[in-house]
Amino acid sequence: MLSHINASATLDPIRAFAADRAPVAKPAGDENRRVGQRIADTLALLAAKLAPQRRLVRAGEVIYQAGGRFDNLYILNSGFFKITTLSPDGREQVVGLKFRGDWLGFDGIAGGAYSCDAVAMDTGEVWAIPYEALLAACSGHRDLLTVLHEAMSREIAHDRDSLMSVCTLPADARVAEFLRHWADSLAKRGLRTDQIALRMTRAEIGNYLGMTLETVSRALSRLARDKVIGFSSKGRRDVHIPDVAALTAFVQRCLAPAPTLQ
Amino acid sequence: MLSHINASATLDPIRAFAADRAPVAKPAGDENRRVGQRIADTLALLAAKLAPQRRLVRAGEVIYQAGGRFDNLYILNSGFFKITTLSPDGREQVVGLKFRGDWLGFDGIAGGAYSCDAVAMDTGEVWAIPYEALLAACSGHRDLLTVLHEAMSREIAHDRDSLMSVCTLPADARVAEFLRHWADSLAKRGLRTDQIALRMTRAEIGNYLGMTLETVSRALSRLARDKVIGFSSKGRRDVHIPDVAALTAFVQRCLAPAPTLQ
DNA sequence: CGGGCGTTTGAATCAAATCAATTGGAGTGG
DNA sequence: CCACTCCAATTGATTTGATTCAAACGCCCG
Numbered sequence: 001m002l003s004h005i006n007a008s009a010t011l012d013p014i015r016a017f018a019a020d021r022a023p024v025a026k027p028a029g030d031e032n033r034r035v036g037q038r039i040a041d042t043l044a045l046l047a048a049k050l051a052p053q054r055r056l057v058r059a060g061e062v063i064y065q066a067g068g069r070f071d072n073l074y075i076l077n078s079g080f081f082k083i084t085t086l087s088p089d090g091r092e093q094v095v096g097l098k099f100r101g102d103w104l105g106f107d108g109i110a111g112g113a114y115s116c117d118a119v120a121m122d123t124g125e126v127w128a129i130p131y132e133a134l135l136a137a138c139s140g141h142r143d144l145l146t147v148l149h150e151a152m153s154r155e156i157a158h159d160r161d162s163l164m165s166v167c168t169l170p171a172d173a174r175v176a177e178f179l180r181h182w183a184d185s186l187a188k189r190g191l192r193t194d195q196i197a198l199r200m201t202r203a204e205i206g207n208y209l210g211m212t213l214e215t216v217s218r219a220l221s222r223l224a225r226d227k228v229i230g231f232s233s234k235g236r237r238d239v240h241i242p243d244v245a246a247l248t249a250f251v252q253r254c255l256a257p258a259p260t261l262q
Numbered sequence: 263m264l265s266h267i268n269a270s271a272t273l274d275p276i277r278a279f280a281a282d283r284a285p286v287a288k289p290a291g292d293e294n295r296r297v298g299q300r301i302a303d304t305l306a307l308l309a310a311k312l313a314p315q316r317r318l319v320r321a322g323e324v325i326y327q328a329g330g331r332f333d334n335l336y337i338l339n340s341g342f343f344k345i346t347t348l349s350p351d352g353r354e355q356v357v358g359l360k361f362r363g364d365w366l367g368f369d370g371i372a373g374g375a376y377s378c379d380a381v382a383m384d385t386g387e388v389w390a391i392p393y394e395a396l397l398a399a400c401s402g403h404r405d406l407l408t409v410l411h412e413a414m415s416r417e418i419a420h421d422r423d424s425l426m427s428v429c430t431l432p433a434d435a436r437v438a439e440f441l442r443h444w445a446d447s448l449a450k451r452g453l454r455t456d457q458i459a460l461r462m463t464r465a466e467i468g469n470y471l472g473m474t475l476e477t478v479s480r481a482l483s484r485l486a487r488d489k490v491i492g493f494s495s496k497g498r499r500d501v502h503i504p505d506v507a508a509l510t511a512f513v514q515r516c517l518a519p520a521p522t523l524q
Numbered sequence: 525c526g527g528g529c530g531t532t533t534g535a536a537t538c539a540a541a542t543c544a545a546t547t548g549g550a551g552t553g554g
Numbered sequence: 555c556c557a558c559t560c561c562a563a564t565t566g567a568t569t570t571g572a573t574t575c576a577a578a579c580g581c582c583c584g
Binding site: 083085087089091093095096106107108109110111115116135138139142145149150151152153154155156157159160161162163164166167168169207208209210251252255 | 345347349351353355357358368369370371372373377378397400401404407411412413414415416417418419421422423424425426428429430431469470471472513514517
């Protein structure tokens with residue numbers, strides 16, 4: 001699985017590891033604030049221009065299903081969703097996770113019907129935005145169109161990152177990268193990242209990452225053993241992340257072929 | 263890897279196999295023609311409204327690179343491209359393959375810079391479409407905007423299918439599915455699908471599918487042994503596909519846990 | 525013709541899946 | 555409150571599919 005790694009000469013896992021205990025770097029903090037602002041601005045803009053229909057959801061509720069007629073895009077104001085697809089032969093796949101500020105339903109534009117299911121994993125609020133109304137509003141407000149296109153662009157770029165992760169990272173690194181991305185998403189939204197509630201079963205995480213639930217469990221145990229994560233006293237569903245950078249370092253350690261021992 | 267398969271009771275691999283030798287079904291043929299028409303219409307529309315700058319490329323030419331300033335979207339009039347990303351730590355990943363009518367560069371919209379490389383794998387013609395000019399033209403022509411959004415939507419949906427394949431299919435099935443999709447893409451563009459020139463090395467295919475080149479080679483050998491594909495007399499780069507449906511059947515056979523022997 | 529790259533194939537190894545048993549919590553009802 | 559069930563999670567033992575290592579082959583091109 002690691003055959004395609006171009007062990008570039010510039011790679012220096014030691015340096016990366018040295019950065020372990022450093023607090024979140026300045027530029028990253030700025031970037032996070034910027035993204036948080038962008039999300040707030042986007043929501044405000046949509047609220048102002050389109051008065052979207054707000055819907056409160058509880059864990060388990062479905063806001064659209066594959067095959068359903070496409071009329072609305074949705075944007076998350078709060079909560080957390082999973083996006084799943086089902087192949088004709090019955091394989092199921094979690095293909096995306098969505099947080100505040102993320103859009104849902106882009107896949108429906110092309111065919112006039114959604115091709116995925118969107119399921120709430122927690123209580124939250126989604127705004128329904130009729131696609132036709134959005135287009136109409138876009139013609140008068142260039143910034144609305146920009147916001148829409150940027151959201152689609154970001155989704156495309158992110159999907160590629162996901163593919164890269166499943167194709168190039170070993171199981172342990174994939175789990176670490178998954179947690180890192182989650183923490184990062186929370187940070188960008190101004191939420192605390194030291195204590196995160198996954199609200200997904202090991203099976204769901206494993207499905208998303210292309211591995212079995214047992215492998216997820218083992219990876220988490222190893223991360224905990226290495227003190228990269230911790231489990232809250234009550235239950236092992238919530239994960240404590242003392243330092244996000246340590247997750248990145250862990251990924252690099254998984255990739256390093258020889259630990260340069262001695 | 264197959265743990266998440268919901269072996270639905272409606273699944274019937276025998277039926278699927280029985281369809282092996284059937285010619286391409288009517289509805290699929292219609293669908294292909296429809297898609298071919300859509301691509302031709304899109305290209306005609308863009309040519310008429312935007313007079314895009316046409317550029318001839320030869321195999322190996324790069325039309326944009328990660329980090330490069332985003333100004334243009336591109337649409338392929340002919341030829342065939344690969345899209346690759348490079349992670350900060352040096353992992354490389356083929357994240358997409360593009361054919362006539364496909365757009366390139368959507369990933370650049372959000373950040374103002376491309377996040378991937380686009381490399382020609384064959385001679386062809388790409389049209390450069392300045393993004394700002396496109397947006398300007400869209401305000402007057404709703405159909406242009408529709409075409410753009412549908413292309414982005416299709417890309418998102420396709421990326422999800424890719425993720426599903428790498429996450430849920432064993433290596434052999436992944437290669438079969440890859441060939442099936444390739445043949446399908448050619449069929450939609452009105453090209454012959456019985457004889458296809460991959461123009462990718464085993465290493466590139468393997469990278470795209472998340473496996474090593476040796477595994478790709480073995481999978482192709484097995485497909486040939488099972489008469490699902492054939493190799494042209496000269497060289498093993500070109501693949502002969504007598505019947506696309508047989509590839510789908512092969513995928514299903516890979517998934518069937520027990521071949522219901524006896 | 526010979527060198528270099530891409531491909532095939534075999535053998536050994538390894539990471540992850542599978543199988544199996546156990547533990548731990550959350551919720552229910554006596 | 556405790557016993558009970560149910561489901562999620564953990565952990566160990568074993569198997570297996572894919573990688574890795576290695577060797578040989580074929581083809582293109584100077």
